[in-house]
Amino acid sequence: MMSSTSVPKGTRDFLPDQMSGRKFLLNLLEELFQRHAFLPIETPSMEKIDTLLGKYGEEGDRLIFKVLNRGDRLSRALSSICSQSDIAVKETNSLADAALRYDLTIPFARFISQHRNDLHFPFKRYQIQPVWRADRPQKGRYREFVQCDVDIIGSSSILNELELIQITGEAFSSLGLSDVIVKINHRKLLEGIVTETGTNVPFQKITIVLDKWEKIGLEAVKNELSQAGMKEKEIEVLIRYVHQNTSINSIQTLPSNQMIEAGCSELEQILDWADKYCKVKVELDLKLARGLDYYTGIIIEAIHPEFGSSILGGGRYDNLTGMFGLPGVSGVGISFGADRIYDLLSLKRLLPESPFNRKSVLILNLGAEPEWMIRAASLIRESDAVADIYPDESKLKKQMKFANDKGFDFVVFMGAKERSEGTLKIRNMQSGDELELKSDELSTFFKK
Amino acid sequence: MMSSTSVPKGTRDFLPDQMSGRKFLLNLLEELFQRHAFLPIETPSMEKIDTLLGKYGEEGDRLIFKVLNRGDRLSRALSSICSQSDIAVKETNSLADAALRYDLTIPFARFISQHRNDLHFPFKRYQIQPVWRADRPQKGRYREFVQCDVDIIGSSSILNELELIQITGEAFSSLGLSDVIVKINHRKLLEGIVTETGTNVPFQKITIVLDKWEKIGLEAVKNELSQAGMKEKEIEVLIRYVHQNTSINSIQTLPSNQMIEAGCSELEQILDWADKYCKVKVELDLKLARGLDYYTGIIIEAIHPEFGSSILGGGRYDNLTGMFGLPGVSGVGISFGADRIYDLLSLKRLLPESPFNRKSVLILNLGAEPEWMIRAASLIRESDAVADIYPDESKLKKQMKFANDKGFDFVVFMGAKERSEGTLKIRNMQSGDELELKSDELSTFFKK
The missing domain is CATH 3.30.930.10 (Bira Bifunctional Protein; Domain 2)
Structure with a gap:
């Protein structure tokens, strides 16, 4: 179903x-x-039912979510209630032994x-x-x-x-x-x-x-x-x-x-x-x-x-x-x-807009060695920034859209060119500025 | 009751x-x-009951806390159940429309x-x-x-x-x-x-x-x-x-x-x-x-x-x-x-011991002007430390015991002597060291 x-x-x-x-x-x-x-x-979250009942007035008693009894207690409560002709809501208190x-x-x-x-x-x-x-x-x-x-x-x-x-x-x-x-x-x-x-x-x-x-x-x-x-x-x-x-x-x-x-x-x-x-x-x-x-x-x-x-x-x-x-x-x-x-x-628009509470970086997955991305992400996290690796080798456009939609501050590229030169490229998603770095400079860069 | x-x-x-x-x-x-x-x-905390039932196996269904229906729904459920001779726990699902x-x-x-x-x-x-x-x-x-x-x-x-x-x-x-x-x-x-x-x-x-x-x-x-x-x-x-x-x-x-x-x-x-x-x-x-x-x-x-x-x-x-x-x-x-x-x-005793998560200071209430204590507490809180005023003018011994039991790092005294000299005294509760300060030095002192 x-x-x-x-x-x-x-x-x-x-x-x-x-x-x-x-x-x-x-x-x-x-x-x-x-x-x-x-x-x-x-x-x-639950209190015994007698802890809550009678403390908030009649209206309050009516508004309390009661938690249903279980097993034998429930069967007993039901048979005792059903022998009465008139089932009032008040009497159903015996159906619940706790309340939120x-x-x-x-x-x-x-x-x-x-x-x-x-x-x-x-x-x-x-x-x-x-x-x-x-x-x-x-x-x-x-x-x-x-x-x-x-x-x-x-x-x-x-x-x-x-x-x-x-x-x-x-x-x-x-x-x-x-x-x-x-x-x-x-x-x-x-x-x-x-x-x-x-x-x-x-x-x-x-x-x-x-x-x-x-x-x-x-x-x-x-x-x-x-x-x-x-x-x-x-x-x-x-x-x-x-x-x-x-x-x-x-x-x-x-x-x-x-x-x-x-x-x-x-x-x-x-x-x-x-x-x-x-x-x-x-x-x-x-x-x-x-x-x-x-x-x-x-x-x-x-x-x-x-x-x-x-x-x-x-x-x-x-x-x-x-x-x-x-x-x-x-x-x-x-x-x-x-x-x-x-x-x-x-x-009044007084709440922070970014879902991340610190600098955030997405490492794009463009065919670089997975181990390189794993190491880069660890370096960035050590600097206390947020780091994420896009987990699948999808099209660049799709990955950039993801970085944008999700509100990352930076993306890190390592494509064919960067790989052959042993560098990586960082783009600031807000300003569009780009910068080339060596891997081991990552941690210092995001500490700033 | x-x-x-x-x-x-x-x-x-x-x-x-x-x-x-x-x-x-x-x-x-x-x-x-x-x-x-x-x-x-x-x-x-609550989901509709059909969101949860049947997802965790029979044992799981039995262990789910169900929340009792309210008002008419409850009356209807009770009359429908009570017309049956055998009230099984499973049938009582109609008694609850949500579950934890x-x-x-x-x-x-x-x-x-x-x-x-x-x-x-x-x-x-x-x-x-x-x-x-x-x-x-x-x-x-x-x-x-x-x-x-x-x-x-x-x-x-x-x-x-x-x-x-x-x-x-x-x-x-x-x-x-x-x-x-x-x-x-x-x-x-x-x-x-x-x-x-x-x-x-x-x-x-x-x-x-x-x-x-x-x-x-x-x-x-x-x-x-x-x-x-x-x-x-x-x-x-x-x-x-x-x-x-x-x-x-x-x-x-x-x-x-x-x-x-x-x-x-x-x-x-x-x-x-x-x-x-x-x-x-x-x-x-x-x-x-x-x-x-x-x-x-x-x-x-x-x-x-x-x-x-x-x-x-x-x-x-x-x-x-x-x-x-x-x-x-x-x-x-x-x-x-x-x-x-x-x-x-x-x-394994690997948890922090102090209930406070930063430096904590109790201002003792020894008959100084309330306004003096209020100002001192504000200065300490501005330095990001925890500050509390003992609210009643009780005996020194009782107040010191309270500071100790509750784990405050420092207490601040302003008794008769300090008042006449316009100073206050700070005691480190761990080392017992004491120090005299002027009020306006409080904020700087606790920033250290």
Whole structure:
């Protein structure tokens, strides 16, 4: 049977040209994380199913790719399910004993709890791995995508928040994305404001609605808040406080309670430091809420004016490892959305064009002794350049087209004339310049 | 509910110390592949289920992790299955529409067929990604592990085989594993020998038995060949030809037929070149068979005397892309077993010890102005060293223990005395040497 050649919905192949851009981006981020003393970790692609379920809300549970049980377990699960008349999707959890990770944060919380005795706290880790969501695929939204996370666990100092904003600024300015804006807010400040409205609606429900503001607009937010049970008066107060206040001075006109004060004082300090020490514009945005439940302090999001969705997000969480039996450990982290940042860099033509990451040379195969080509290639590689031998003795035109299409910087000829003279000819593919050399000069030539 | 903190059977977390060793290994291989003009590609972790099923034999089908269908598809699959009385594992294929990749070769064949018009042939790719097998986990055998594949597609020149053996030799000698032996054989030669025995048993069945020789021994091989239907006389001839012949000279005493001659001439050429141009011992091993069906020419395996299982395998395949609608494309490839090579390097203490990949500095937090520490860290990072600020003002002893445990090369003090004098103190954690500096000398100091 002929097999289909396409990939599952929402997943992608990466061809060499795309890979060189992706590697450029991921290497730049990795270098930066390393200079800040973050250490790498990796966690398995699959987690036990109970590690992931119930951590991302109902929507999250629905979007997790589950891995089918095998052998006896599967037969047992099937017979137990089939004896019931109504097979709900929820009950099929017994069909899968593992699932693909949905983000890098919950696996990291599980990791910290499991390896607490082997780690030195405060622990700074970075992690660059794919994650999976069974979402409806669309532009900029994939079912498999890479996240680049940096987190600091085990310290409540806001020097940590500053460092993460420094990394954000350094990354986007190195990538040539100087228009990026970092928005920050504070969950405590937001909770303090909600308290002032006098509402009975849980804070969590309100943040989920506020989080959609940029997407759905003010009127829809008001509508949804009302549907969530907030009174018109309460909504009005909330909107008044969070809508226009975007400078630290205007916050100071807010009513005062303990949470508002705690939030304000951290935000003031961070905004002052960020202004002096971060290579990025940092703005207060009291509307910023972030959808996830676990944030408890400063929250962060980065946007680019030409790109709808956010390209980085994060914040402080006080008890993320609690659900894995390690309560009371504060942490703060951010996550770069590598696929969206790649799409943005690609759109703005900010990625390197050559697939090779150093000087590259193709040795043409024009009937010279194979052993001569083998030796020449070794000499070139010793100089740290890329060397390739065209493996078949094809027509010159075909070989030159290959060198051109593939983006080699130089080709090396050794035809009949060169052979009789014991020389070889090098052509610069960009300039067309040609040069005669002796074999043993190859290594020195490409070292230059 | 408290969530479990362990990972699925056969999968592993990688802590920073392990990651630094893994990165060392994977970066070394990647650099090497790049110097040989291989280009990187990546394929999705999941493939459509029909891309993978039927490609690895019955055993392979059983070992593939399948991803559960979602929503309506799942309900439909369940009701169709449950109406049958006997639920066999095979029928549960309708429960999953995707599966995790089992190796990097079949996804690559699918990739080549799908993107044939966007690639320049001969196409050299490398691919370093995890694969999954639902195997019984044991020492050195994981359910999730990383493969490092290099393949050349679209040329039948044995210059390609030579290049792959060169890469093998260079990789293992750079890693300090000079005891590695590369074993080679030729599927055509082996098939020619089987023809000479006069047996009716299919060649494929015989190679599967021969492939187990190193593991199960000669007597068990004879037994299994007999069970496969070979007559005693045929087995005797086969064993006599393949057992003792390990030099190219002894091959020449083999009976002659077209397949034997074709195999011999390629092996002779490769052994001669390998002797001159490869940094590894290459041996002929007529017992070498490789389990997979798709090999058609030279086959390769690398072993280390202190390690049971093979740490690299590969060979030439003439029609791997045929099942995806692109027949007649010859290719040759090898796959480094990164997890096994890592285990071997770790056993022989050949991995770097520091988790940091450059000079590393911890700025102690002893009550100096935070802004002073922030500036000092920036200066150090500009010199390309790793810089970290201990984020909380803890006791000196605790901070020094942290610096020591985590492996920092230097610590920087700015206590009361230094503050009043406008200096700072640097201690080399290895030698214990101390030095006084002014802040603005930091960057120059660590550049050295």
